[in-house]
Amino acid sequence: MLTKLKVGLISGSALILLAACGGQEEPTNNSASSTTESSDSSSAAPNFEGKSFSVTYEQAIADFQEAHPSVAISSIDFDKGFGAYSFEINGFDDTQEIEWEINAENGKETKNNTEKKDADNDDRELMVDDLMTIDELITKSEDEAQNAVLVSWNLEVDDNTNTPLFTGEFKEGNNEVDVHLNAETGEFLSSEND
CATH class of the missing domain: 3.10.450.40 (Nuclear Transport Factor 2; Chain: A,)
Incomplete structure (x- = not known):
C-alpha cells in the first residue's frame, strides 16, 4: 500500500510539473512584416515603437491582389501616417493607376483610389x-x-x-x-x- 502511495505521489508531481511547463509559450513577435525577430529577447528591436501589427507584409500584398487581381504592384511603403502604421501599395495596369492603403494595426482599408493612367508615366512592376x-x-x-x-x-x-x-x-x-x-x-x- 505504501509503495502504491509513493508511486501515486511521484506520478502526480510529475503531471503537475509537466502541466506547468507545457503552459508556457515562447514570446513571439507577430509583426513579421515590420520588425525583426531576435534570438536574444533582451535586445528586441525598438523599431516601429515596439508595436505588433495585425496585418503582415504578406497579408497586405494578398489583400491588394484580391482587391485588384489584374494590377501590377509598383511600390510598397510601410510607415506611420495620421497616428497609425500602414502599408501603402501602388499599382497599375494598361489604363489605370491604383493607390491602396491598409492600417497595419487594425486591418482596415483606409484608401482605395483609382485614376486614369498618365500616358507619360513609365511604371515598373515590382516582382514581389x-x-x-x-x-x-x-x-x-x-x-x-x-x-x-x-x-x-x-x-x-x-x-x-x-x-x-x-x-x-x-x-x-x-x-x-x-x-x-x-x-x-x-x-x-x-x-x-x-
Whole structure:
C-alpha cells in the first residue's frame, strides 16, 4: 500500500510539473512584416515603437491582389501616417493607376483610389515573388545603421538601374539615415544621411 502511495505521489508531481511547463509559450513577435525577430529577447528591436501589427507584409500584398487581381504592384511603403502604421501599395495596369492603403494595426482599408493612367508615366512592376523576405531585408538594413532605429521602409524599382530597391529609413537622434539595398539579393548599395 505504501509503495502504491509513493508511486501515486511521484506520478502526480510529475503531471503537475509537466502541466506547468507545457503552459508556457515562447514570446513571439507577430509583426513579421515590420520588425525583426531576435534570438536574444533582451535586445528586441525598438523599431516601429515596439508595436505588433495585425496585418503582415504578406497579408497586405494578398489583400491588394484580391482587391485588384489584374494590377501590377509598383511600390510598397510601410510607415506611420495620421497616428497609425500602414502599408501603402501602388499599382497599375494598361489604363489605370491604383493607390491602396491598409492600417497595419487594425486591418482596415483606409484608401482605395483609382485614376486614369498618365500616358507619360513609365511604371515598373515590382516582382514581389522574386524579393528576399521583408524580415531579411530589415535585418540587413539594420546591419548598416546599427545605432539607429528603423521608422519606415519602401520597396520599388529603381528608375535608373531597373533593380528592385529596398530603402530602410532610420532615425539616430536628430539625424535621418536612408539605407538602400538590392531587394532581390540584399546587397548593400548605399546610405544617405540627412
